[in-house]
Amino acid sequence: MIKSQWLSTSSDKHEENLTLHLKENTVANESKKDPSAETEAEAKHRERDEKTNELLMSLADQLVKAAERKRNPTLEIPIRTQANVNYNKSRKIIELGKNKSQRQLFNLSQAKSFMQMILVASGCKKLIDQNKTTSIRGLYYMLKHTIEGTKEETFAKQSECDPMIEDVEVTLNALREELHVYAQSRGTMVGPITIVDSGDEIDCSRMGTGGYGIPSIVEDDIVQFKECDAKFVLHVEKDTVWRRFNEDKFWKEHNCILTHGSGQPPRGVRRLLCRLNSELNLPVYCLLDNDPWGYYIYSVIKQGSINLAYESQRMAIPEAKFIGLRARDFDRCGLSDSVKINLNDTDRRRAEQIKQYPWFSGKKRWIKEIDTLLANGFKLEVEALISLDVSYVTETYVPEILEAGPRQWLD
């Protein structure tokens, strides 16, 4: 009990924690048990780090070779825009295309970003060597300094550093956690499942009101599933809705895992959902706002995002279902006019855009859904249901929809 409390506070702190996240605790704990024997997870871990190191070194070797041959050092970076992603119909996920952009050291507009990329690579090497991880903001601070003999900073803002990390990821085809960098954790989980996180056993049905903060890195060398009685996963859009469900003990009654991802779910949440789905065979149901952004959150969970198309394979859940809210629910549930939020131009444009995505355009029911939204001219948030009754969403809406079965859901 004490342990889990400590963990939950620490996960809250994660959000702003800029200092290096020390993994020494775990190492120390493990070594107490058996200093000589290497656990399976640790072996995997080491193997992975060696592979990443090799990739980083090859990047550096490539540059040295170019310099020796008096060539302009060039990096080839897969392009991460919609133009370079394809929807794989048979696998039902978004995949990165083959187009690459070149980044050269001796190109006036690319010189700085080239340098920044190499800096990020060297930062990751350092983290791997020390067996530590840091947040992307931590990495930014780690690499930020004034360039010798100038007044220029290597990175002026974190927003300069973040895309460089992604560039390194795609260029090396290495994942963020393999580079020992994590993003802010923004998701929470609760439900009848027991997991082991870095050697600590956590019973997610005993998390109080706060829930288990889903870390950024949830690979099986860090998080293992120990025991699970849940039958499905209900993913809601944000914290407020999640709290409603948690307070009403919805997960106890319906025997499910309850998660949220603070809007667009971060990688850790998506990866965890994916693992719950693929390893424990739990279906994933999404309860999101009825607006283009809600649709797209579902789309990202289901077939992956454009920006992180290279990670779709291990994050997408093609079987995920969209259970609500639906555009028709305004009439069906008899909501009052005051809960309507009118669509603005950006919303309309985004809706049209989503309609064009190949993974939506082929689905008649989805096109109908989006058309209804556009015809309505307003969007609905999940919280709108509270206007009927505080617990309407947990006691009536979701149970009804779950009861009604897949025909009433969107796929």
Added chain:
Amino acid sequence: MGETNEESVNGQPQPAPEKKTRKRRSSAEKMAAMQKDISVGEFFHKNRHLLGFDSARKALLMTVKEAVDNSLDACEEAGILPDIWVNIVNTGSGRCRVAIQDNGPGIVKKQVPKIFGKLLYGSKFHRLRMSRGQQGIGISAAGMYGMLTTGKPVKVVSKTSKGRPAHYFEIQINTKLNTPEILNEDGNGIDIPNGEVGQAVLQDHEIEWEPVSHGTRVTIEMEAQYHRGRGSVDEYLEQTAIANPHAQIKYLPPDGREVFYHRASEVLPPEAEEIKPHPYGIELGTLIYMLKHSKSMQLTSFLSEAFSRVSPNVAKEIVTEANVRINANTKKIGREEADAIYQAIQRTKISAPNTDCISAIGEDQLLKGLHHVVPAEFYVAVTRPPAVYRGNPFQIEAALAYGGTPPVRKVSLDGLEEMLSETESRTLRQFLTTNFDGIGTSGANNIIEAAELKVRTSPSKMKPRERKRLHEAMQGINLSASQSCNVYRYANRVPLLFQPGACAVTQAVMQLNWRTYGLSQSRGSMPNGPITLMVHLASVWVPFTSESKEAIASYPEILKELRLALQGVGRKLGMYLRRRQKVKHQGERRQIFKRYLGEVAQAVHSLNGCDREDLFSQLLQVAKDQTAEADMQFDESGQVVEEPEMDLGENVLIVKSERDD
């Protein structure tokens, strides 16, 4: 106070004058007794400002200018490479003794008094020939001014050849009669024989004379004030040296300096031809005068003999057009017929006058002259083909020097202190703008601000420490952006130092859009930048706006040629500046790469443990190759690769600066 006085003083509307028979004050007869000839001498005696002798400062300049112009004209006409000595000595109480000597052909004994002691006497007025002097007023007017202000005569020494003795005269002008009076030796002057005897004579009479085998020396003492800066003798001689690279000038100003302008070229300008007037260039009055004074002959033959470009056929055409009998005699042509002929001339097509008579300085000589005197990094010169205004052939030349050290940075602390003590400027800003070319008000303000002084500080009351601060600020100031263009104007190789605003050259410079050529310029004003522009108008008859010969009149034909010449130099400057910009840009690129290379090398070193220094130097080499490659690419798109100077043409001179961009 009388009624009439009040009227003129107040200038207010007055009640109607009382009707009262007034007493006539004078009669036509009485007035006739007062009416008499005005001698030229008396006229200029009273109106000396018309000739430029309006202040003690300007008088000095005008005297040197007239004498030097005459010397250069004489030398060129005789085919001698000019050596000129200019010597100014302060004789106290606001007086100076000015002496100018040349190595010209000398003047025969009989002519000396008339040339120096009679106004409007000379060889240049009556012929159409390109020369510096035009009217024959200048040097005698200087002598008159000297006599007027000090009472001392003009002293002239002239020697025509090695074997002959030199003559020494002390001449005074009789302003009433406009005749010379020789004062020494009962009006005969002194002969100075060659050899030691002559040396003794020179010493006895305290005559100064540079030993030359032929030449003339004129010495005038006058009320004058020596100064430096704008409109000074120094400036005039400097500019003269630019336009006359074949001349050598040795200048001794009263402050003890020795200024020596070496001969930059051993080539004399080609001799200017004398031409007959072109019919388009004369006025009706001139035509009537010419008809009246011609020999009795047929009208057609008069036209073809008196004018250039009038063949017998053209003459016949004119006469027929004018409806005058072809074989009419010149003596019998009346005013009306002359008018008809004048009108007919304007309607008849007559080819442009022969332009051989113009002797331009030439691009090569312009470059030499400018490079010799104005330190800069880029020089270009353009000589336009001759053109014609009002029947007078003329030719425009322009040269431009870009870059180099501005005059404010050249002055030494001692020189500055001297200038500060001499100046008449009341404020520091005025002192700076009047004494140094090309800084303008904003530049002066910047200097004063940098020196932590006040704009209104009186230059003469500055403390030594303040002077030192001012000097430091002047050395450190960066004027390249705010510096305004310097324009040197010349007419027949004579620098024009005054009235720039009234001059066609200034107008042409300001009307041209210099931004096209990479300079900054506010609309309708001089371009900014470290530029010295030199513009020369050569013509058989330079159209000055006034007798003091300070500004050129704006004839449309002249303005057009000026524009074309300025565009010519502007284009070359533009090419040079763009190229320089490219080089600079490459340098900046290299700098940017260089900046990141250290970081990259360090990061790679920490990634794979390679040698940091090795990698850095290798990358640096690649950076150099890469930027050089970019140069090449630029060149492939139309610019010549190896010798960038060559593509600018031959009329350009580039001085490699020691700075490494």
